Amino acid sequence: MRDGSGSVGGDAADRHVAVEYSTDDEWAAHLVRFVRAGFDKGEQVQYFADATDPRLVTRTLAGRGVDADSAVRRGQLVVTTADETYLTGSRFDPDAMIGLWRRAVENAAGQGYGNLRVIGEMSWGTRHMTGAERLLEYELRIHHEVFEQLPLTAWCFYDRRLMASEALDVLADAHLTRKGAAPRSHDRGGLSVAPLAGRPGFRLSGSAGYESRRVVAAASAALAASTAEDVTLDLSCLDHLDVAAFTDIAHAARRRASGTPLRLVGAPPALNRMMELFPELGAGLQGAGQ
Amino acid sequence: MTTHTPESAENRIDPSFHHPALFYTTEEDYLRGVGAFVRTEAAGGHPVLVAVPGPRLQLLREAVGTGDEDVTFVDMRQAGRNPGRILSMLQSFADRYPDRRPSIVGEPIWVGRTAAEVREATRHEALINLAFDGRPVTILCPYDTALPERVLAEAHRTHPVVGAPDGYAHSPRYADPHTVCRDCDRPLEEPADPLVLHFTEQDLAEVRDTAGHWAQKAGLSSNRHTDWLLAVNEATGNSVRHGGGQGTLRLWRTADTLIAEVRDRGRLTDALVGRRRPDPLSPFGGRGVWMMHQLCDLVEMRTPPSGLIVRMHLALD
Numbered sequence: 275m276r277d278g279s280g281s282v283g284g285d286a287a288d289r290h291v292a293v294e295y296s297t298d299d300e301w302a303a304h305l306v307r308f309v310r311a312g313f314d315k316g317e318q319v320q321y322f323a324d325a326t327d328p329r330l331v332t333r334t335l336a337g338r339g340v341d342a343d344s345a346v347r348r349g350q351l352v353v354t355t356a357d358e359t360y361l362t363g364s365r366f367d368p369d370a371m372i373g374l375w376r377r378a379v380e381n382a383a384g385q386g387y388g389n390l391r392v393i394g395e396m397s398w399g400t401r402h403m404t405g406a407e408r409l410l411e412y413e414l415r416i417h418h419e420v421f422e423q424l425p426l427t428a429w430c431f432y433d434r435r436l437m438a439s440e441a442l443d444v445l446a447d448a449h450l451t452r453k454g455a456a457p458r459s460h461d462r463g464g465l466s467v468a469p470l471a472g473r474p475g476f477r478l479s480g481s482a483g484y485e486s487r488r489v490v491a492a493a494s495a496a497l498a499a500s501t502a503e504d505v506t507l508d509l510s511c512l513d514h515l516d517v518a519a520f521t522d523i524a525h526a527a528r529r530r531a532s533g534t535p536l537r538l539v540g541a542p543p544a545l546n547r548m549m550e551l552f553p554e555l556g557a558g559l560q561g562a563g564q
Numbered sequence: 565m566t567t568h569t570p571e572s573a574e575n576r577i578d579p580s581f582h583h584p585a586l587f588y589t590t591e592e593d594y595l596r597g598v599g600a601f602v603r604t605e606a607a608g609g610h611p612v613l614v615a616v617p618g619p620r621l622q623l624l625r626e627a628v629g630t631g632d633e634d635v636t637f638v639d640m641r642q643a644g645r646n647p648g649r650i651l652s653m654l655q656s657f658a659d660r661y662p663d664r665r666p667s668i669v670g671e672p673i674w675v676g677r678t679a680a681e682v683r684e685a686t687r688h689e690a691l692i693n694l695a696f697d698g699r700p701v702t703i704l705c706p707y708d709t710a711l712p713e714r715v716l717a718e719a720h721r722t723h724p725v726v727g728a729p730d731g732y733a734h735s736p737r738y739a740d741p742h743t744v745c746r747d748c749d750r751p752l753e754e755p756a757d758p759l760v761l762h763f764t765e766q767d768l769a770e771v772r773d774t775a776g777h778w779a780q781k782a783g784l785s786s787n788r789h790t791d792w793l794l795a796v797n798e799a800t801g802n803s804v805r806h807g808g809g810q811g812t813l814r815l816w817r818t819a820d821t822l823i824a825e826v827r828d829r830g831r832l833t834d835a836l837v838g839r840r841r842p843d844p845l846s847p848f849g850g851r852g853v854w855m856m857h858q859l860c861d862l863v864e865m866r867t868p869p870s871g872l873i874v875r876m877h878l879a880l881d
Binding site for chain 2: 464465480481483484485486514516517518521524525543544547548551552554555
């Protein structure tokens with residue numbers, strides 16, 4: 275039984291990492307560091323390329339002193355593309371992906387690797403592909419549904435040259451650990467969402483309005499999908515939310531499979547005011563309107 | 565001339581809508597006209613909503629008594645401070661009793677209302693005729709004859725039936741509700757030196773922040789701050805969604821009021837938009853304008869050829 279504290283292979287927050295880079299050198303440095311650490315621990319390493327030629331991955335490793343070729347031959351290193359694997363159906367489905375991770379970890383274990391390490395290039399997430407809009411939902415869900423359950427370490431590679439900074443920031447914020455993040459020159463005033471460490475749930479930060487409806491939709495989808503009994507939505511870092519955001523959350527609370535109320539923490543004044551106008555939105559929520 | 569009395573208790577349920585205006589001068593008039601109506605309706609088994617200004621409310625409570633649980637008293641100075649939210653309250657009340665022919669006393673205009681409030685209250689009176697057309701409801705609207713003559717004249721245009729405690733008659737000056745609404749669409753006075761913010765979708769969060777900080781500095785109390793932010797959020801979000809993807813927000817204050825005005829290229833096709841409480845969980849939206857009316861002390865909407873103007877007032881009290 276996994277206890278949700280992330281004890282499987284170390285703290286889950288440290289094993290699901292957003293890695294940002296904007297030069298080939300930065301990319302190579304992250305790659306080498308990650309693969310080398312995996313080989314040192316006797317783990318299987320898989321690289322899912324999107325923008326990068328898979329041959330460049332092995333060449334770069336070899337050029338920086340990692341014996342990639344023999345690792346490939348013995349099955350410890352697998353370099354492939356997202357298109358050939360989890361995007362083969364030309365659509366992205368978070369539920370299917372979560373199932374794939376379970377099987378991938380089982381396969382690695384079958385080959386004698388107790389821990390699986392994965393790099394995934396995420397640049398496909400901003401392409402027009404069916405389901406790509408669910409990438410944020412996926413990044414949010416896998417903290418609890420994958421990393422707290424499985425001996426898996428994953429670095430999600432975000433190339434700043436290929437993604438708009440606002441889209442990238444929102445996706446990277448969904449990871450509890452970020453590497454290579456560019457300093458933000460100012461508070462961009464938007465909305466971000468991240469999983470809670472140590473207990474099922476999520477935290478919304480910033481200001482939720484029409485402009486951030488996709489972030490709220492992703493958070494709501496992740497809330498609705500969670501099968502945990504007690505799920506918390508921490509709103510203590512939220513300055514404002516509008517009725518559309520509140521309605522999305524209320525819908526998600528009603529859809530939860532467990533049937534238990536969604537626990538709200540730190541609801542901002544706007545939520546309590548909307549509860550006065552629309553008390554029915556409080557069904558399925560605990561801690562609202564107080 | 566035909567005379568009418570408001571719905572009598574002994575009659576069978578009358579399926580038609582009645583909307584008389586009652587002109588009164590003295591407290592005695594008020595008790596004879598309004599008090600008697602409330603007593604008769606309640607005695608006839610009709611649920612009654614009495615929404616009149618505080619001092620009149622007290623008078624009626626004493627005259628009618630508060631023991632009858634089918635009479636609901638509401639201070640119109642609070643519930644109807646913004647005339648744009650009264651109709652929603654009346655419809656919600658009537659919706660609760662579809663089979664009992666509910667009766668309502670609604671006094672939306674009193675001495676002391678500003679000219680802008682009176683215009684919006686007149687619009688509300690006209691919209692009542694659209695919203696309740698064909699519904700088995702009576703709405704009696706008392707008018708104090710101390711009100712300016714032009715206000716009383718409008719009551720003749722917004723009520724199919726007018727009268728005094730002694731009897732009612734058809735109003736020959738009754739006008740089509742849409743015509744009255746158009747007449748209420750007076751040009752809005754230009755502010756002296758507003759803060760002007762042009763916005764598109766990507767600016768919405770910053771616009772909320774700016775409007776919030778501006779209101780704080782302008783002296784808006786903390787308990788109205790949330791109302792202000794929610795209202796500005798809905799108005800600016802509507803511009804982006806329905807008003808051509810962008811808009812202009814102007815902020816200014818008068819001696820006792822903060823005003824936020826949003827202009828965009830939107831259209832208003834339904835005169836009754838925002839006048840009925842929406843289902844917040846409906847996928848069809850429709851919450852924005854209703855919320856603005858609930859959150860603000862006055863909302864003025866105009867539809868010049870250039871698009872839509874929404875002006876929202878919050879008092880600095």
